Structure formats: C-alpha cells, structure tokens
Amino acid sequence: MESLFDLSLINSTLRMMAPLLLAGLGGAICARVGIFNVGLDGLMLMGAFLGIAANVLFENLILATLFAVIGTAIFSLILGYLIINLQANMIVVGIALNFLSIGITTFTLRTMFDVKGAYYDNEMAGLPVIHIPIIREIPIIGNIFSGQTPIVYLGILITILLFFFFRSTVLGSRYDAVGINLTAAKSQGIKVKAIQYQAIIISAVLCALGGVQLSLGQVTMFSENMTAGRGFIALVATMLGQSNPFGVFLSSGLFGFTEAISIRMQSMNIPTNFTLMLPYVITIVAMFIFKDKTQLNALKNNTGSTR
Amino acid sequence: MLLELTGITKKYGDFFANKKIDFSLEENEIHAIVGENGAGKTTLMRMLYGMETPTEGSISVRGIKHKINNPNEAIKLGIGMVHQHFMLFPSFTIAENIVFHHEPKKGILYNRKKAEEEVAILAKKYGMNIDPSQLISDAPVGVQQRVEILKVLYQGADIIILDEPTAVLTPLEVKDLLISLRNLSKQGKSIILITHKLNEVMQVTDRVTVLRDGQVTGSLKTKETDTGHLSKLMVGRELAKKEKTEVKVGASILSIEHLNIIENSSKKKLLEDINFQVKAGEIVGIAGVSGNGQSELIAAITGLLQVNEGSIHLADIDITNLSVRQIREAGLAHIPEDRYLWGSAKTASVEDNLMMTEYRKKAFQKNGILHTNVIRKFAKETINKFSIKTTSQEESAQNLSGGNLQKLIAAREIQQNTPFLLAAEPTRGVDIGAMEFIHEQLLMKRNNGDGVLLISSELSEILSIADRVLVMFEGKIVGEFTQADVSDEKISLLMAGGKHEQG
C-alpha cells in the first residue's frame, strides 16, 4: 500500500493531467465566449500527429511543436467558420471535426508513413525533461515539481496567465461579455466574430500543445486515434471547472490523479478495467457536487439549432 | 437644426415599411414618435442608428448629410439608442456595463476603480441615482434603464433615442424616468421618444410626430394637441365602441380563496391573499403594471406553479396543485402571456400547433393512434373559420405573422368550448384587425355563458371589454370596480400603488 500514495504520485499526476489541462483550458476559453467546443479531441489528435510528423521531417522538437501548433490552428478554422459564420450546430460540427481528424491522421499515417496502427522510431527524440535547478534541490517541492517536460510547466503558466487575463484585462472582460450576451456586445460595436475566432484559435493552440505532450512528451510515438477520448474528458474538465482556469486546473488534476492512481493499482489485484473506469465514475460523482451553468449558456446561445 | 430626416423610405420587397418620412429634431428638444404597433417607428429609428439603411432619403446631422452604415458610426455622430430590450451583461457591475467598449485602461489592464469613479461622476451630473459597483442582475428594472441611458451618455451622445422605454417600468419608475428626460434636455441633450402611450407624450415632450402604416399622419407641437386628436391620427378611424349585450351572470366558475405563493429562495411573497371569483357570463379584467404578480397568478391557475396556501376551484372541482392536464380536463382554456415561449412551437406546423390542446380528445385519437384525416379536416376548418392567414396547414408556425399566430392560439383555446378561459395579454403586439377579432371572440365566449379572466397590462383593453375590473399591485389585489363605477384615473392610481379611496 505504501507504494500507492507518495510524493512521486503528485509528480505523475502533473504529467498525466497536462494534456487534459491544456485542452480543458482551450475548452474554457471557448466557453467564455459562448462556444461549446466539442472538437477538442480532434484538435488534440491533430496536434499529436503533426508533432510527430514534423519531428520526423525536421528532427527538431521546437520546430515540430511550432508546426503542430500552427497546423492545428489552421485546422480549427473549419470549426470556426461553421460555428461562427454559418451558425451550424456546435455539437454536430464538433463531432464531425473529431471524425475528420481521425480520418486525416489515420489516412496520412498509412499513406505517408506506410504503417498501420502506430508509428514509432526508436531513434526519435522526445520532449526533454527539465530539472529546474533551484527547485529540484528543495526536498519535497523538488520531488513534486521537478522533472517534467516544458509543456507541463507551460500548462501551469498558461493557467495563471488565463486567470489573470479574464480577471484583469480589458480584452478578457470583452471575451466574457461576448459569452454572456452576444447581442448586447454586438450592439456596442464589439467585433464579436473576431473574438470568437480568436478563442477558437487559442483553444486549438492549447489542444495542439496537449497533443504534442501526448505524442512527444509522455511517449514518443503516434498511434491511430491515440487521444482515445481525452478531448472529451478535457471537455468534462472544462465544465466541472466552470470554465475558470483554476477550476479547470483542479478538475483536470482530479483526472490526472485518478489516472496516476489507476496505473499504480494495476500492480494490485484490482482488474485494470475498474481502475481505468475510476476517472469517469469520479467525474459523475463530482457532477452531483458542482453544477455548471456556463456551458449551458453557451449551448443556449446556439439556439435555433439544438438538433 | 440638429437632426433632419428627409423623404426617408424603406422598402422590403414590394412593401413600404416607411414611406417618404420627414422628421426633425432641435437642440434640447424632446420629440415623440407615436404610432400603433407596426406603424414603422422602430424601422425609422433603426435607420437612424445605422442598423438598417434607407432605400431612399437622406439623414443630416448638424446640417451635414451622412450615410450611417452601422451603430459605431451613429455613436460617432453623437447618436445613442436605448433599446426596448436592454442590452446589458447581468454578471457585470453597473460601472462595467456603462463603460463597456470604452473602458478606462492601464496598459492592457482594466482600470475598474477609475471606471467606477467616472460613472459615479456622470450619474451625479445627470441626477441619476445608481451604485456603480452593484451587479446588474441585482438591480431593479428601473435602475437597469438608467444604466442604459448613462451608457449612451458615457459614449458622448447628444441625441438619445429611447424605444418604448416605459413598457417594463412601474408607474413610479416611469415618473422618475420622465423627470430624468426633462433634466437631460435641460442639460443640452436632445431626445427622441418612441412610444404608444399618449399620456407620457403629453407630460414630457415638446413635439410629437404620428406615424401610421409607415407614413407621417401629423407632426404637431404637444401644447397644441390632445390625446384624443393624437389617437385619431394614430388609428385613422374611431375605434368601434364594443356593443355589449346584457348577459345574465350565473354561478361562479373560477373561485380563488386566500391564495399565497412564496418564492423558494428569498421567501418573498409573490402572491398575497388573493381572493376573487369569475362567474358565468362575465369577463373579469385584471389590470396592473406587468411584474406585479400577474404571471404568478396565471401560472398558479393553470398548474404551472406550485401553490403554497389557499385554494383554486374551477367549475366546482378543486384544482389546487393539480397537473396542467388535470386542470385542462376540468375545464380550462388558456391564451398564454407569451405566444412564442408558451403558446406555440415555432418550428412545428400550424396543424401541430392547433392540436396541442386537442390531440388527446376522443375525436382525434383511439388507443393513442391519431386520426390524421380528422385532424387535417379540423385544422382546415379552424384556419378558415378564424381566417388565419397561412399558405397551408403544413406551414411552420414561425412563418406566420405575430397577429396570425395569436389568432391561431386564440382559435385553439376558444374552440375547446370550456366553461372558463384565461386570456393573458391576448392582443400584445398584434395589429388592430387581429385585436378587434380577438376581442369579439372573447365577448362571444362571455355571451355564450362562459367565464373569462382577462389579464392585460393595457388598461384600454380591459376598460373596453371587461365587466368587472380588479387591480393588482405587488402581488395583491388592491381594488375592484364594476363597469358602472370604473374610471381611468382611479385605476391608474391603484396601479401605481396609491390607496383605494372609499366610495
């Protein structure tokens, strides 16, 4: 039992939660401007794939990450155009985007890399693990925080930045205004569409980073549909966290934690399937405790096409 | 001349929403635009505010012609608009709402402290009492309206358009608003007031322009006219005075005793000790400014809201807290307050909308299977009988005009032939033709020996067809009049919260 809970558990929680956190923050920023982004999973998958593909091409991790981020942002414009300009149903478009992403990544994987299932190259370098000089020396905190990939630290940083953005900046307040009452914001001369596009692109960037963490951080490979629904879990984290950056941090932390625990419990005599189930069960339980209205508002703004 | 509109025409297809309208506004003037619903007031103002562009005609501000393409350009010209439906952010503070899109900044940061200070100064300057740090969601409607006006002032507008500003206000709030408007004009602002309430026009304006069917039928100095003349210009003819036949009033159909409804969270009494009856062969009108408990009363009678204390009887059946279905089966028909929210499904067909209160009846179904032929025939007959204008019964309800949809709803409810009809705001926002038609239907129902409860915020509607009038204020019934002793002033006083004088 002593191996189940220790300080390194927090360390692995951080590692596990990073992709969810990033995508969840992306979902949150969309929700704040009134968009219910069901396409998180597809955006993440695209990011994961582009990261690997670009790394093969350039053999440079920074370029690979950049490529993934830009490529995913461009890909997200489809979502933006349909939701913002054509006012198509957000859920339908989001789900379709996920399919498109699976289709494109799998298709390209098979045609360009000529592999089926998974691509990996033992020679390929993954994201480096950083040991922050001073922090690693501090006894307990060092164990917890040190030794993560840059994207994990970036995720924490972005959480803080986003929190600050919504609380203290003018632009943040306008984002909120668009989400709260789109017509009113429009009537005051706010360029509502531009703001919604910005939010979708930012969410795509965050999802891409999450995807890169998956494919180049936690492992160094790409497998077909490798996000395996993580984008949906991120969406749940968004909702559970009430679209507040710290809320998203805590709820994705909950997921990361249960995931980390479930991995440890595999060594015990509990069937894997039950430990894998844990995050979902806990989320449902958590939903009884926290109830969110922001997402529902986002959905309501999309009236006229709830089907 | 501060503002001048010349020969403004707006065409939608072959239809003229506005035809060759001339209008002018001087410095410090309050100029009213009055007209029936659909006379073209709002279209005209939308063009001035840049939300629509005129087909013909020109707009000049301070002698210079302008093309106003969007609200931003209007704001730059010093034109501001207070919309009928408020454009506010409930979870923002009052200050944040007022400075929105013109926020004081410190770099990229939002200087909220400065915003509150500026708003406080502005409010003081124009004598408007607000608390800048209060959340909009906590502010009463009257305050929200002040926020809307301050917002326009903060943007530096000299010309302020107010679209039906008093529709949602209590009489006291209306009084405050009118005083504020006077103040504003004294401080150099010019105001365009769109309304259809003539007494407000008489109280506060300098000039008044009357629109009918998209055209100007008169432009007068307020001092040189009166409400009678204005209403003739608005309607174009004398409204036919309703000839009411004497009907013998029978037994009580609806009887409400000691009805109380208490809000769950705040424990506030929404309805307090309501007692009244509606008898066979009479129309009982409930007058009052909207928001004084009428909605709760409607919901309580029709089964949409839980009753805390008291009882409601319908045709000798205790319907207190029964389900909507049980109450309807006991003999309720109900024209709801909001035809789009409660009264119809806009994406459904006319036929489906007509069937809502009929589909369970034996004539239309057997063992849960609908008789589609019978339904089709019934829908066709109803459409003809009530002259509902629609291309077919398959047409979806959203393609009907407001008046026709209201006719559809009235037809559906009246055809049920129940002993009791609750008609809530049955003619809100419909044209005069539809209004007269619906009134006739309500009277026929009464003459037929049924009971009708008419709830309306339009006093004129109640006065013209009700046999007995109750006045509601803050969740209570504060007065009762029979047709013989009813008067406009007495009711207005009670609606505003005044005391009912004996006698």
Next chain:
Amino acid sequence: MNKVKNSASKMMQPLLAIVVGLIVGAIAMVLAGESVLNTYHEMWKGAFGNFYFFTSTLERSIPIILAGLGVAFAFRAGFFNLGAEGQLVLGAVTTAIVVVYLPFTGVIAIIIAIFSGMVIAGLWSFFAGWMEQRFQINLLISTLLLNYIAVLFAGYLVSEPFRDTSSAGGVPQSVMINDAVKLPALFEGTNLHMGFIFAVVATIILAFIIKRTTFGYEVRMLGQNRFFAQYGGINRKKVMFTSMLISGMLAGLGGGVEVLGMHYRFIEGALTTPQFAWTGLMAALLANSNPIGTAVMAIFLAALDTGSLGVERNTDVPNAISDIIQAVLIIFISARFTFTFLKLKKKEGKKHGKSI
C-alpha cells in the same frame, strides 16, 4: 406544385453534400497517389459490387441503423443522447452472456437474451435521463461518461468472469454461443442475418410512432418547445424517461443482434472499433432525426465503410478515407441547417417588415 419543389430542395442539399464529400475523397485519393476513378470503382465494388458485398453492406448497417434510430428518437424529444456506444455494448454483452447461461436454447432463448440486452441498455440510458431530471446533471456529459464506464465494464466481464478460456491469449471474448441461438442468415452463404429484418421493422414502427400516435406527438412537441409542451399538459418527465428508455433499448437491440447474428460471442472492441454508435449518430443527424431517413443514411454510411474496406484490399488507399468522406458530409449537412436557418431569418425579416 409547392410540395414537389419543397421536397426537391430538401433532397438537393444532402445530394450536394454527398457530391462535395466525394470530391474531398477524390482529393485524398490523388494525394495517396491513386487513380480516383479506379478507387471509386473499387469502393463501389466493395459496397455493392456483387450480391455478397451488397449483403455485407446491409449487415454492417444493422447496428448503425438501430443505434441511429435510438439517437434519433431521443433527439426528437429534445434530448441529446450521446450514449449510444455504451448502450450498444451493454446490450451486446448482456445478450451474449444471457444466451449462454440460459438452460435452454431456441427461439425463446433468443427472445429472452435479446430482450434482456435491450432492458439493460435501456436502463443505462434511462439512468442518464433520471440524473438529468432529478439532479440537473447535463445529459450530454453524463451520457458521454457512461459510455466509457459501460465499455470498460463490458470489457471486464469478458476478460474476467465470463472470459472464454478455451482459447489462450488474444482479445478478451465471451464463450461461443450455441448454434441453436444464432440468428439465421437471410441468404445462404452471406452474413446478412435476421437482425436486418428487426432493424427494418424498428424503423417502420418508430416512424409510425412519431408521426401517427399521441405519444409521438408529445415527443415532437417536447422536442420543439418544452414550454409549449408543458403549457399543453405534456408530462416532460414521463416523455423523457420513456424516450430515453426506448432510445437505449434500440441501441441495445443493435448490440444484441450483432452478437447473435454476426460475431456469435461478445468480443472486446468489436463494436467500438468500427464506431457503429457514432456512425449511427451521424446518420440520425444527417437525416434530421427522421427514422426512415436515418435508416437510409445508415445504409449509405455503411456502404462507405464496406466500400473503403474494399478500397484498402485492392489499392494503396487506406480505409480511413471513409472517415474523411463521412466527416465532410456531416460538416456540409450541418451547414445545410444553416442555409435553411438563414432563409428563415430572411423571411422573418420580410414578415417583420410587413407587420411594420
């Protein structure tokens, strides 16, 4: 006249979407370095090329139709049931286990097994509805989460207590069912089984319920405006519970017949990897939740799937091409909603103008 024109324009947009989808597919084929004509020819052959392929397409459409009908029915009542996958899997695993452990075989056993699968799947879906009704738990999220739980739980059942231990290793699966409880094939030598008849019958019954019954009327009205429904005395709770139950049962039926007619056992992943439930969801969306349209769309999407398998067998183009075409299709159809929406808006503007 008007009607003809109306339905013609209704047909136009899905057709347009299909054309665009096929064009995008063609671009992908070119990128993969294959001849477009040849690849589409292979796709056609793979889906409809001969009687065997045609029946395979129909077989593949069975779970898609049934899951799609379930989704469509809940949509009609205004409930976004994203839980078809979990319901499908639970129906399948329940049927597979019950049929093996029943002390007898034959038609009665088939009926009992399928019915118990439907009930479990229905209750799973009902559970989400109950949580929404009782605790305001967002249905979208709960149905989504319940999918993972259901799939993992079914996986557990066949990897531990009910695992077929006769074959060592490999994918976890349940014991092979008895020949007497297999659903008969409709044609000798094909995969197409009785389940297809069930799917067709379910489609017709559902279309009838929605269009011609009082319950269907209540479902439609609730879906179009819940306040209007409430005003008219429709019991939201009752309609919601019933429609969620039926929705889940249909998906469960899809899983059950797939087990008894195709795999003859529950194999982990056999129903989730081909994305039957999500394809069904797309079929429902494409058809605007019309039952017959859903079935037609399901067959079309199944044809894309089987066609792409054919493509993969005979060319260098991977079968992921069908995902791409399907996604483009749905994106274009969802834009179709918009075309009609914009038109309405214009019309409304005119109406508005007229009343002014």
